Amino acid sequence: MPRTAKSEMLHVIDGNPNNKTKKELHKRAKNEQNMVVDHDKVTPPAWLDTGAKKTFNEIGTYLIDAQIVNNLDVTALAIYCDTYYDYKACKRQIKKHGYMMADGKVNPFVKERRNDALLLDKYGRQLGLTPQARVSLAIHIDTDDKGGDDDFD
Template structure:
């Protein structure tokens, strides 16, 4: 999984290790703010089975105190829930019919392996694996943790500081 790029604010807090100019960091920080999405539409699509809808709701509930999932993730989340539901159905058929037919792996076993790979890929995108979750601490909402409550004030000071610095550069 590719490493997630640091935000402009994170780069500044880390001492700007990528040596970006103040103008570049300010522009990036403003663009990152423009790309923030809401999460009002994170409801399971009607085409999902009831089991898949339950998985969808469970994941949304898991991330409810973060800003990690948003409306832009709807399709990926629905795909994961749908594939998960299909994976469970394959397991049920395998238990009933067995893993092999005439000494060869059954179609359900091959399908299960294929679905497993897709689930793994989507799980990484959605932060559902231990490794992908390790990088999610930066996405906590400020009101969910008192230690991060001061960052909203920092953001305002950050914007003002950049604007003043940009004026002095020009």
């Protein structure tokens, strides 16, 4: 998300912890604006299962509206949705067959579900789907509020 002169000013007011010059801050803001990517092609890939596509569309809508994902993030979002779909399938298998198999061994879907949970956490953090990830993303969001006590324009 691009920075503005307002966000540069806030960075300076916050103490400029990285000791950046005004020129460096301006250069960074300009570079961030050049890196903006469209979100017109955030659609589920053909290889996703129907259930994963539904999840992709639901989550994708929220992430696009929040300006978190763009066309470059389609694969990461698709992998997240595919893994989520697999996680749910593992849960159904565990519910159907139980945690222990007839031979006394642990149901292999238990291990698979744990692995899927780790991947969901990893991709969820990357996509801003955890509370902690959203807080860290909120630091970089440029607000367009009109007026107020903190209006430096």
